[in-house]
Amino acid sequence: MSGFSGAEFMRLQLHPLMARIRRWGPALTKFLFVQILVQAVGALAGIIIVRTLDRQDYALYTISNSTTSGLFWLANSGITYAVSGIGGRVWQDRDRLGQVLKTALKVSRGMLFLASIPMLLLLVWLLHSNGGSAPVIAVIVLIVMVGAFTQLLSGIYVIAPRLVGEFRFLQKIDFVAAASRLLLVAAASAIFLDTVVAMVIAVAVAFAQWYVIRRWCSRNVNLAAPPDAAIAAEMRTIAIRQWPNELYFAFQGQISVFLLSLFGTTESVADLGALSRIGLLFAAMTATMQGIVLPGFARCQDAGRLPRLYAQVLAGNIAFASLPVVAAIVAPGPFLWLLGPKYSHLSLALLLIAINAAAGTLNGVAVALNAARAWVIPGWFLVPARLATQLGLMAAIGVSTLPQVLWISILAETSSAVLNIVAAAIFMRRFLRSRRAVMSI
Numbered sequence: 001m002s003g004f005s006g007a008e009f010m011r012l013q014l015h016p017l018m019a020r021i022r023r024w025g026p027a028l029t030k031f032l033f034v035q036i037l038v039q040a041v042g043a044l045a046g047i048i049i050v051r052t053l054d055r056q057d058y059a060l061y062t063i064s065n066s067t068t069s070g071l072f073w074l075a076n077s078g079i080t081y082a083v084s085g086i087g088g089r090v091w092q093d094r095d096r097l098g099q100v101l102k103t104a105l106k107v108s109r110g111m112l113f114l115a116s117i118p119m120l121l122l123l124v125w126l127l128h129s130n131g132g133s134a135p136v137i138a139v140i141v142l143i144v145m146v147g148a149f150t151q152l153l154s155g156i157y158v159i160a161p162r163l164v165g166e167f168r169f170l171q172k173i174d175f176v177a178a179a180s181r182l183l184l185v186a187a188a189s190a191i192f193l194d195t196v197v198a199m200v201i202a203v204a205v206a207f208a209q210w211y212v213i214r215r216w217c218s219r220n221v222n223l224a225a226p227p228d229a230a231i232a233a234e235m236r237t238i239a240i241r242q243w244p245n246e247l248y249f250a251f252q253g254q255i256s257v258f259l260l261s262l263f264g265t266t267e268s269v270a271d272l273g274a275l276s277r278i279g280l281l282f283a284a285m286t287a288t289m290q291g292i293v294l295p296g297f298a299r300c301q302d303a304g305r306l307p308r309l310y311a312q313v314l315a316g317n318i319a320f321a322s323l324p325v326v327a328a329i330v331a332p333g334p335f336l337w338l339l340g341p342k343y344s345h346l347s348l349a350l351l352l353i354a355i356n357a358a359a360g361t362l363n364g365v366a367v368a369l370n371a372a373r374a375w376v377i378p379g380w381f382l383v384p385a386r387l388a389t390q391l392g393l394m395a396a397i398g399v400s401t402l403p404q405v406l407w408i409s410i411l412a413e414t415s416s417a418v419l420n421i422v423a424a425a426i427f428m429r430r431f432l433r434s435r436r437a438v439m440s441i
Contacts, residue, residue, distance in 0.1 A: 034171045041178040045185045049198050051340040052189045055270035059130045061195045062273025064140050066257045067123040071148040072155070074115030079108045080155045081371035082238040084163075086231060088299045088372070091163040098222035103231045104156045111239065112152060116145060126257065130266045139196050147203040154210040160221050161213065163299075173212055181205045241376045255390070256405045263400045271402055274343050275353040297372050303432050310369060310424065317365045321358035328354035352406040359413035366420035375427035377420070389415050 053061060083104045090096035120141055127137045161170055184201045185193070217223060260268045297313065300306050328335065328351045336344050370376070390412050398404045 034175065038171070038174045038178045041175070041182050045178070045182040047338050048182075048185050048189050049193070050274045050343075052193045053195065053198070055267050055342060056131050057195050058273055059266045059269040060127060060132050060136070060140070061198055062269055062276075063123070063126045063130060063257055063261070064144055064195065064199055065273075067119060067126070068144050068147045068151065071112075071115055071119045071144065072151045074119060075108060075112035075148060075152050076155065078238045078241070078371070078376065079104050079111065079235060080159065082235040083156055083159045084372050085238075086234060087159055087163050091160075091299070094220065095222045095225050097160060097163070098225035099228045100231055101156060101160060101217065101221060102223065102225055103227040103235060105153070106227050107232055107235050107239065108152055108156065112149060116148075120145070122258075126261050129261050130269060136196065140199065143196070143199045143203055147199070147206065150203060150206045150210050154206065154213060157210065157213045157217050160217050164220070166216070169216065173209055177205050177209045180208070238376065256409055259394075259399045259405050259408075260402065268402045271343060271346060271349065272353075272405070274339050275346060275349055276357075297369060306431065307428055310428065313369065314362075314365060314421070318362060321361045325351070325354045325358050346402075349402050349406065352403055352410065356406050356410045356413065359410050359417065363413045363417035363420065366417050366424065370420055370424050370427065373427065373431075375424060377423045385419070386412065386416060 049061065050058065083100055087097055087100045090100065123141060123144060124137055127140060132140070158170065181201060184205070185198065188197050188201065256272055257269060260272060297306075297309060300309060332347045332350050335350055336346060390408065393408045393411055397407050399408070
């Protein structure tokens with residue numbers, strides 16, 4: 001460091017970071033602002049549903065949404081991650097990118113069929129345990145199937161515009177969808193709104209959103225390209241490796257609802273669903289991650305830049321995730337007022353929900369960053385480790401009340417996040433070694 005003062009050395013070290021901030025800062029800020037607006041509109045729709053439905057109806061709504069997410073996780077089985085990873089290598093070739101999408105659609109349909117049977121049986125049992133009638137259960141099962149299939153299709157198609165940087169297009173769709181859902185929910189609440197109507201509105205809006213995204217893909221990607229056997233083999237390899245992880249995530253997404261349905265009360269299920277609205281505060285950052293950060297991370301082949309990019313993304317999300325936790329400590333009243341008088345007594349649970357959402361966001365970011373590079377932790381190790389952790393927490397803490405279930409989830413999400421960060425360090429070290437080996441040839 002001879003010839004440089006400490007201040008000069010620091011300026012040289014910070015210059016690349018400042019250059020990236022000047023380059024990406026305005027785009028990220030604008031994207032995040034629009035996403036916050038989108039999530040605010042979506043939150044209004046959610047609040048109308050919370051305040052309109054009685055607690056039993058909202059318990060059924062919570063169970064149905066949780067099952068839809070679980071079914072998506074199982075049907076996905078890493079397919080969308082594979083599309084991101086493989087597509088990140090061929091995103092400039094519309095024919096090859098079309099092959100990636102068509103192959104993913106073919107593989108994912110079979111996965112959805114296999115996943116639907118156990119998840120729908122679980123859904124029927126949970127709905128029946130929480131007071132759902134046979135006709136309502138039958139309709140909800142059908143809606144969940146359509147919703148999960150639509151979500152899976154959208155999750156595949158949307159990767160193409162993300163990879164090519166069509167951020168404004170995607171944000172416009174998100175805003176129109178959120179606004180449409182808000183208007184439909186508000187209108188229904190003035191006439192008649194129950195679990196089935198709320199779910200039909202959500203699925204209808206999601207279907208319209210998928211249709212618009214597919215039209216974009218049909219114009220910009222060669223959707224007539226046939227599926228590719230080599231791509232299918234790579235996707236199936238990733239899916240086989242990821243299946244135990246997806247099974248765990250589907251279980252993890254259901255576990256709080258499942259435990260409260262089995263050992264708690266219908267009211268506690270409704271309380272969990274209502275308080276989980278705070279998770280919408282994290283959705284803006286998640287959407288920004290998926291829309292801008294993850295595609296760039298997937299495309300990055302610079303061995304020197306990749307570790308810094310990973311650390312910056314992780315640090316930014318940790319800082320963002322801490323804000324709702326602070327708000328829940330300092331001013332819980334406004335949150336509870338929004339949910340209505342049925343939930344005004346849940347100050348402690350609100351704080352735990354905020355901490356749980358922050359831990360879940362951190363874990364989700366760690367998982368998403370690894371998935372964007374197809375860095376998959378072997379399921380034979382990951383799933384037993386997570387299940388052992390969760391079973392140990394259940395035995396130590398108990399599972400009959402909402403705070404107990406939330407503490408189990410917080411500690412499980414935190415331990416999983418740490419495990420995924422450690423795994424990322426191992427995979428990244430292998431990547432750096434391989435890049436150095438290539439450069440030395």
